[in-house]
Amino acid sequence: MTQPIIEMKDIVKFYGEVKAVDHLSLNIFHKEVFGLLGPNGAGKTTVVEILEGLRKADAGEISVLDQPVPEKLDRIKQKLGVQLQITDLPELIRVKELLVLFAGYYNHSLPVAQVLEMAGLTEKKQVYTKHLSGGQKQRLALALALINDPEILILDEPTTGLDPQARRNIWEIIKNWQKAGKTILLTTHYMEEAEQICDRVGIIDRGKIIALGTPEELIRKQNLATAIEFELSENAENFDEKLFPEIEEFYRQGQNITAFSREPQKILVELVRALDNGSLPIKQISLRKTSLEDVFLELTGRKIRD
Template sequence: MNFALRVHRLRKTFKDVVAVDCLDLEVRPGECFGLLGPNGAGKTTTIEICEGITSSDSGDVEVLGMRWSEHADLLRQRLGIQLQETQLAEKLTVYETVRLFRSFFRQGPETAEVIALVQLEEKEKSRVGNLSGGQKQRLALACALVGDPELLFLDEPTTGLDPQARRQLWELIDRFKLDGRTILLTTHYMDEAERLCERVAIMDHGKTIALGTPRELIKSIGVEHMLEFSGGGSARALDTSVLCRLEGVRDVQAENGSVQMQVTELHRAVPALLNELGRQGIPLTELRTRSATLEDVFVTLTGRHLRDE
């Protein structure tokens, strides 16, 4: 199979820190591939090596069947890159900024067309310094799209945005996907990965610890639902070891007066829990259920939350 991106035994160290540790990745043409993990997992270092920004210590990287050491000029014409933090000249207008980036490429849509694509027509005469955070992110995406790229790198593109701005950016990414282009996306928002990505790789300490579709990874931990409840001050007296033996319960974790249970059969676990709480005399003050997510996969594999520092 031809891959849009292929990474083999990639390694990168900084002083005494191993940022990427013999990493293997393969991204298929036309898919949105998510690279997930907590801060410090090695996501940004990996994507910067793939973008040709950072050199690796060892390993091999093929981008669109080419290598940076041999085809740097050609690759720059065929890639779109949105960095984790894009610093644009604040005195330039939106139109001037997009026109400047468009001048770096031999082909691509017209400046006005790209501005319309990211829905900034009303702001094309506004200076960059006067844009909101969401508008700046859309402008950064426009700068990544001006060369009509075959492969788009997006490094945490929605970090710091409000929910409405995030969803607007998701819609723009969906439009890019519909054209059959390839996307490598890094994020620590699990709803974003489940919404946008066909496949995801979860990284931790520079290595891949899980790979597959979001549904495959969630299914792999053998848990369909998460059940969380609180019993107020009385919860401190709760014997959680008994809950582990309830029907349909796989694991129980208690923290800060709240109890979270990994459940395989919700319809059996909830009545069993209510009966046990009644038997122990624990009043139920709060009860929530939800489907298992990619974050639950990560916690199960590593014991840490994806957004932990």
């Protein structure tokens, strides 16, 4: 494998008694979109802020672009684009002016017009930042992180609180940035987001990486059962699961049944047969794909959000 662009070895961080990061090691490679995925308080922000030099690790080694952190941060920062979890934008300034101001902080920056275009903010360039919508503010925060043409873009929950369309807009900006040959590290607690845009994800829980790989690998590795949901035209209490030996677990609710199996194809065939010979009055059948959400539940026994 190629040399990692971000290398973290055995990182530990305490806040008083709280161990926020617990011997975490992680490599991130050139041109990947890497997602650090975990519930509230898992340690995501702490990890990325240690990388950005905003917090100091108690132990461990970090290198970014082959330079040690925090020793060489001044040099690294020129090539780093950062969007913090909580971004307070100055309010009495227009969108374009703010980008021009930020561009001035760096030795090298992209043309402001290009960044406005990438972030879909060209039409808003003369607007005061306080008049932007939530999604537009988030895009502006992202634009500010892109202004120095960073090799590595670090985004802490870039889409939290946004509606699906606004979220998709942000995903597109991130994917386009990757296409331009850059590396992106983002944190999220949206499983769907990780599945949609990340090449690899690390699931973090209580300061530890508990699973690492592509979303497909993680789902496959857990070898989870597929959920088969079907609705009957009568109450499901008469449903006899013994007729379907491949069902590992199932729940009844009114006329609905959710069954879990590692051999969903066989169950489907049996269900269709039962429908055909009139032994089971099925109204509809659907399969639910196993998701990262199921992987998290299997690994921790908890849901990522309550």
